[in-house]
Amino acid sequence: MEMNKRDGAAKIPGTNERETELQLKYIEDCASLIRQKYPSGMTYFIQNEGCQMNNLQTETVAGMIRDMGCTPADSEENADVVIFNTCTVRENANQKIYGRLGRLKSVKRSHPDMKIVLFGCMMQEEHVVKKIRQSYRFVDLVFGTHNMHKFPELFLHSLHSDSQIIDIWTDSDQIIEGLPVDRKYSFKTGVNIMFGCNNFCSYCIVPYVRGREKSREPQAILREIEDLAAHGVTEVMLLGQNVNSYGKTLETPVTFASLLREVEKIDGIKRIRFMTSHPKDLSDELIDVMSHSTKICHHLHLPMQSGSSRILKLMNRHYDKEKYLNLVSKIRTAVPDISLTTDIIVGFPSETEEDFRETLEVVEKSNFDTAFTFIYSKRTGTPAARMEDQVPEDVVKERFGRLLNLVQEKGRENSSRFTGTVQEVLVEEENREQGLLTGRTEYNLLVHFPGDKSLIGSYVKVRMDECKGFYYFGSIPEEN
Ligand code: SAH
Ligand code: SF4
Ligand code: F3S
Numbered sequence: 001m002e003m004n005k006r007d008g009a010a011k012i013p014g015t016n017e018r019e020t021e022l023q024l025k026y027i028e029d030c031a032s033l034i035r036q037k038y039p040s041g042m043t044y045f046i047q048n049e050g051c052q053m054n055n056l057q058t059e060t061v062a063g064m065i066r067d068m069g070c071t072p073a074d075s076e077e078n079a080d081v082v083i084f085n086t087c088t089v090r091e092n093a094n095q096k097i098y099g100r101l102g103r104l105k106s107v108k109r110s111h112p113d114m115k116i117v118l119f120g121c122m123m124q125e126e127h128v129v130k131k132i133r134q135s136y137r138f139v140d141l142v143f144g145t146h147n148m149h150k151f152p153e154l155f156l157h158s159l160h161s162d163s164q165i166i167d168i169w170t171d172s173d174q175i176i177e178g179l180p181v182d183r184k185y186s187f188k189t190g191v192n193i194m195f196g197c198n199n200f201c202s203y204c205i206v207p208y209v210r211g212r213e214k215s216r217e218p219q220a221i222l223r224e225i226e227d228l229a230a231h232g233v234t235e236v237m238l239l240g241q242n243v244n245s246y247g248k249t250l251e252t253p254v255t256f257a258s259l260l261r262e263v264e265k266i267d268g269i270k271r272i273r274f275m276t277s278h279p280k281d282l283s284d285e286l287i288d289v290m291s292h293s294t295k296i297c298h299h300l301h302l303p304m305q306s307g308s309s310r311i312l313k314l315m316n317r318h319y320d321k322e323k324y325l326n327l328v329s330k331i332r333t334a335v336p337d338i339s340l341t342t343d344i345i346v347g348f349p350s351e352t353e354e355d356f357r358e359t360l361e362v363v364e365k366s367n368f369d370t371a372f373t374f375i376y377s378k379r380t381g382t383p384a385a386r387m388e389d390q391v392p393e394d395v396v397k398e399r400f401g402r403l404l405n406l407v408q409e410k411g412r413e414n415s416s417r418f419t420g421t422v423q424e425v426l427v428e429e430e431n432r433e434q435g436l437l438t439g440r441t442e443y444n445l446l447v448h449f450p451g452d453k454s455l456i457g458s459y460v461k462v463r464m465d466e467c468k469g470f471y472y473f474g475s476i477p478e479e480n
Contacts, residue, residue, distance in 0.1 A: 023151075082104060088122040101116075144209075239274070279324055307363070314349070340369060448472070
């Protein structure tokens with residue numbers, strides 16, 4: 001989908017329009033060089049790891065390479081350019097990338113012109129870059145999270161050179177608007193409303209690799225969403241590591257709730273979602289806006305991380321078990337049909353059986369529709385990595401298994417409340433099983449149902465026939 005290019009509209013404070021201009025020029029330069037060097041066309045394979053904010057940056061780099069005239073390859077082995085946007089939130093994300101690079105090494109031996117590009121969060125870590133410099137010489141281009149917009153410029157250099165190019169910035173106070181984006185769906189998309197994080201939860205690497213919190217100007221966000229709506233997008237997901245602190249660092253501070261009120265006014269937008277809400281900053285104003293809105297989906301992702309107040313304090317989360325449970329009940333009172341989801345970490349340093357049972361207790365009481373559970377992963381440079389009392393692996397695994405059983409049982413129980421009801425779903429795609437479509441309810445629940453693929457992108461009423469735990473089988477009622 002071609003959209004979201006700069007249209008010469010009024011300048012937005014805090015953005016660097018000259019840089020956008022420059023990179024768009026580099027895209028053209030890359031395009032003409034590629035036409036010369038690859039007369040039969042250049043193909044690319046791009047893959048994302050990590051969160052939805054990372055995914056949006058992957059789509060931006062994909063938009064830039066598409067505008068250079070490149071076309072997607074069917075597999076990474078057959079591509080002329082392989083690009084990985086990396087994540088480092090847990091160690092297994094890193095291991096995955098090293099594994100893939102290991103496999104690509106032999107592919108590149110038989111395809112020496114292949115370009116391998118790495119960017120994103122993992123590249124912001126010194127030890128990673130050192131390893132790539134020493135042991136992965138066949139990687140052509142490396143950049144980070146703060147200079148992602150410079151991809152066209154860096155790629156042009158790389159096309160002219162056989163040596164490894166590494167460009168990592170430690171931080172940036174700029175926001176670059178107006179770059180091309182290649183979005184997966186034409187009818188729904190994420191929209192970054194802020195970058196970085198200032199919270200420094202003691203286990204988390206994100207503030208170190210993403211830098212300080214920066215909010216986009218509301219005009220830039222609203223203009224982008226208006227443009228998206230004009231091109232057929234009906235569902236937007238507003239993205240930030242902590243959307244509840246949106247706007248606090250702007251020259252003229254605004255609240256997230258007031259941004260939502262403005263987004264609500266945009267014609268053509270039917271559904272508004274947002275991620276992620278930090279419980280410490282979830283305001284009454286936001287709950288109020290949610291309860292009165294006709295567009296904000298009744299789904300809230302509210303990561304609890306742990307049910308133990310002692311552990312929450314060590315995690316630097318700034319709320320305790322009671323505050324979390326109070327929030328849950330306040331939200332359920334204001335928005336009774338809300339679907340709540342959460343993230344939980346098991347095995348944070350010094351977590352005792354007693355602490356863990358408190359996590360189980362909060363899960364028991366909160367009636368989450370889904371809980372994403374993670375084994376604590378030690379991240380170099382974070383305060384938790386230096387804490388004594390790391391919990392032994394076998395203990396963590398045993399707790400993780402118990403938690404998983406409980407969240408699955410509760411998830412199934414809570415999700416089954418829709419059985420027999422008719423829900424409006426946004427039809428997203430064809431399902432692998434022939435003839436079935438997949439749609440999503442406002443509660444973020446997936447339903448597979450028979451229907452024609454011409455329905456993709458539209459809103460359809462579907463009866464939720466059979467709950468399969470985290471998804472449903474459904475059907476379009478006769479009278480629809
Ligand atoms: N900004 C969001 C979370 C972003 S990271 C928030 O504050 O809620 C997504 C999830 O990864 C977190 O909610 C947390 O549960 C998990 N996570 C982050 N760091 C982790 C670590 N070191 N080990 C295990 N899980 C971690
Ligand atoms: Fe990490 Fe905490 Fe920031 Fe979320 S709020 S990204 S968990 S530091
Ligand atoms: Fe991973 Fe970076 Fe997101 S570390 S979770 S991709 S902000």
